[in-house]
Amino acid sequence: MSKKLNIIEAMKMPIGTEFEVKPSIGNCSCPNLFLKDGKGEGVLVSVFGHSIIATQSILEATFIPIEKPVSFMEAVAKAKTNRFRIEHELLPKTKLGHTLRSTIYTLINHLDLSNDEIVDVILNSKCYIEESEADSDE
Known part of the structure; x- marks a missing residue:
């Protein structure tokens, strides 16, 4: 932001x-x-x-x-009306915000992560909520 x-x-x-x-x-x-x-x-x-x-x-x-990181769970709680950007050493760098649906889909289907790595991303990532009025699911 x-x-x-x-x-x-x-x-x-x-x-x-x-x-x-x-x-x-x-x-x-x-x-x-x-x-x-x-x-x-x-x-x-x-x-x-x-x-x-x-x-x-x-x-x-x-x-x-100034952007302040939030936990993955806080980003999920606000995901109905906002996109969020997630940062973790196991994930590719991006400046784009995504919907919850597209983030979960990417974690499961497009990244070569083990179950333990997905859990690590969820527990230890930094998320930045992008303010928006209304976003549709991708």
């Missing part, structure tokens, strides 16, 4: 979302900002815990959400 968001879009992201910030002017002294719960509201806070002052550079900055 390398979405580029403006400050309004960034404020609508879930609480706890971390961002790489590319200011419109100069350098940013706090490269990672995240949304934090401020009495039920999302507020931008630096990694040092300080509230962000809304300078012109920050107001016009580009906010890029």
